[in-house]
Amino acid sequence: MEVYLTEQDIRHRIEELGREIDAWISDDEVLCVANLKGSFMFFADLIRRLKSSHLRVDFIATESYVGTQSSGQVRIIKDLQQVCRGQKLLVVEDIVDTGLTLSKVLEHFSTMHCPSEIKVATLLDKPSRRKVNMQADFVGFTIDDAFVVGYGLDYNEYYRNLPYIGILRNTEER
Ligand SMILES: O=P(O)(O)OC[C@H]1O[C@H](OP(=O)(O)OP(=O)(O)O)[C@H](O)[C@@H]1O
Numbered sequence: 001m002e003v004y005l006t007e008q009d010i011r012h013r014i015e016e017l018g019r020e021i022d023a024w025i026s027d028d029e030v031l032c033v034a035n036l037k038g039s040f041m042f043f044a045d046l047i048r049r050l051k052s053s054h055l056r057v058d059f060i061a062t063e064s065y066v067g068t069q070s071s072g073q074v075r076i077i078k079d080l081q082q083v084c085r086g087q088k089l090l091v092v093e094d095i096v097d098t099g100l101t102l103s104k105v106l107e108h109f110s111t112m113h114c115p116s117e118i119k120v121a122t123l124l125d126k127p128s129r130r131k132v133n134m135q136a137d138f139v140g141f142t143i144d145d146a147f148v149v150g151y152g153l154d155y156n157e158y159y160r161n162l163p164y165i166g167i168l169r170n171t172e173e174r
């Protein structure tokens with residue numbers, strides 16, 4: 001496995017992102033939402049950098065990938081526990097690739113919930129593979145077109161436990 005982003009690279013960037021996101025939250029109430037499963041590690045590390053005392057967390061889950069390919073059908077398999085009303089909402093993603101997942105998630109929040117403002121934080125952005133025009137507000141790293149795993153990201157559910165982000169060159173690797 002080729003290492004693409006080390007634990008230290010990730011930690012340093014999250015400290016910077018935390019400061020940017022704190023400035024946006026200001027003194028307002030915020031609901032931070034992890035889109036599972038991929039974002040669980042980033043989410044845990046990011047929110048512990050945030051200083052707000054008006055911060056709550058919740059989780060949604062989506063599914064669309066088989067192997068290295070998006071099926072094109074994004075299913076929301078878990079929603080928030082409560083309706084989000086009149087507060088800032090931060091969606092936390094591990095990666096924006098084709099943009100299909102983020103598009104579905106934002107549409108879901110704007111139709112089923114009513115936050116005062118929505119922003120998106122993603123650890124990784126792969127703009128070369130976009131199928132829909134989507135842009136996150138807070139981006140950790142803009143990456144090239146390669147299938148990455150680790151730090152929450154999977155290939156057929158494996159590799160999520162790696163503490164770094166690696167490039168899976170050969171899908172026969174495991
Ligand atoms: O921009 P896209 O091309 O839609 O890809 C990005 C999404 O795909 C992955 O989720 P996946 O569907 O694999 O579920 P998982 O988080 O459980 O791995 C990843 O965690 C993002 O949520």
Ligand code: HPA
Nearest residue numbers: 097146147148149153154
């Ligand atoms: O590069 C990726 N790696 C893992 N999961 C993903 N989901 C979308 N893109 C990726």
Ligand SMILES: [Mg+2]
Nearest residue numbers: 038065153154
């Ligand atoms: Mg996945």
